[in-house]
Amino acid sequence: xxxxxxxxxxxxxxxxxxxxxxxxxxxxxxxxxxxxxxxxxxxxxxxxxxxxxxxxxxxxxxxxxxxxxxxxxxxxxxxxxxxxxxxxxxxxxxxxxxxxxxxxxxxxxxxxxxxxxxxxxxxxxxxxxxxxxxxxxxxxxxxxxxxxxxxxxxxxxxxxxxxxxxxxxxxxxxxxxxxxxxxxxxxxxxxxxxxxxxxxxxxxxxxxxxxxxxxxxxxxxxxxxxxxxxxxxxxx
Amino acid sequence: xxxxxxxxxxxxxxxxxxxxxxxxxxxxxxxxxxxxxxxxx
Numbered sequence: 636x637x638x639x640x641x642x643x644x645x646x647x648x649x650x651x652x653x654x655x656x657x658x659x660x661x662x663x664x665x666x667x668x669x670x671x672x673x674x675x676x677x678x679x680x681x682x683x684x685x686x687x688x689x690x691x692x693x694x695x696x697x698x699x700x701x702x703x704x705x706x707x708x709x710x711x712x713x714x715x716x717x718x719x720x721x722x723x724x725x726x727x728x729x730x731x732x733x734x735x736x737x738x739x740x741x742x743x744x745x746x747x748x749x750x751x752x753x754x755x756x757x758x759x760x761x762x763x764x765x766x767x768x769x770x771x772x773x774x775x776x777x778x779x780x781x782x783x784x785x786x787x788x789x790x791x792x793x794x795x796x797x798x799x800x801x802x803x804x805x806x807x808x809x810x811x812x813x814x815x816x817x818x819x820x821x822x823x824x825x826x827x828x829x830x831x832x833x834x835x836x837x838x839x840x841x842x843x844x845x846x847x848x849x850x851x852x853x854x855x856x857x858x859x860x861x862x863x864x865x866x867x868x869x870x871x
Numbered sequence: 872x873x874x875x876x877x878x879x880x881x882x883x884x885x886x887x888x889x890x891x892x893x894x895x896x897x898x899x900x901x902x903x904x905x906x907x908x909x910x911x912x
Contacts, residue, residue, distance in 0.1 A: 679875075684879065689879045689880070689881060690878040690879035690880075690881050690885060691878075691879075691881040691884055691885065693878070693885050694884065694885055694888045694889075697888060697889065697892050698888070701892070736899065737899065740895055740896070740899055743895065744891070744892050744895055747888070747891055747892075748888040748891075748892065751884045751885075751887050751888045752884065752888070754884060755881055755884050853896065857899065857900070857903060860903055860907060861903060861906075863907070863910075864903075864906050864907055864910045867910045867911070868910055
């Protein structure tokens with residue numbers, strides 16, 4: 636039997652990854668637009684009015700996908716940070732740096748849209764409950780990661796310090812996710828989970844998934860363009 | 872059309888959420904494209 640190893644480390648070199656990142660960025664950017672148009676169409680025109688919340692619930696189509704992305708991007712950022720920390724691969728640290736601003740952006744969007752959703756449904760813009768507070772901490776973790784990267788001149792040391800912060804901060808992700816179960820929060824429980832059917836109309840669920848795919852493709856496209864900038868800037 | 876824009880009385884909340892999201896993504900794209908131009912990638 637012949638063993639043929641996949642040359643994973645081939646793409647660990649920034650030089651070989653550069654053109655691939657450009658191709659991925661172009662494909663995912665197009666997919667993001669397609670998913671966004673489809674998601675907005677289903678979310679704003681097809682999905683029925685909610686029996687309890689009226690039209691205010693339509694914020695869900697950006698709020699939930701943005702909140703998912705804010706957590707998911709953090710985990711990916713911490714993953715690349717850990718790889719870079721362990722093996723000193725330059726591209727891993729660049730990937731972590733490229734994801735941070737987009738992660739912070741989706742965290743902000745989740746908080747902002749949640750606030751605009753909370754006012755008409757709960758009667759308040761903000762409340763210091765477990766879900767909202769842990770999501771705000773996530774925003775500060777992203778800011779801390781970026782500030783730390785910017786504050787340290789030595790690239791290698793900046794990456795190691797950022798990686799440590801990112802890895803330690805991962806404990807916040809399960810806290811956000813399970814906060815609505817662990818504590819008595821004003822925030823409603825998960826509408827979608829892995830263990831049961833979604834507790835909403837099929838078209839609402841479809842719109843949400845389409846928007847999640849759009850945000851996902853957007854994040855990949857933006858991160859790939861940004862990592863190309865990182866590669867060029869670090870090469871100087 | 873005006874009924875759609877009114878969002879059942881929740882127009883400022885719904886469009887406030889969608890508008891700021893669109894603006895935030897647009898700003899990120901513009902800043903990134905400027906950086907891309909400056910680095911000549």
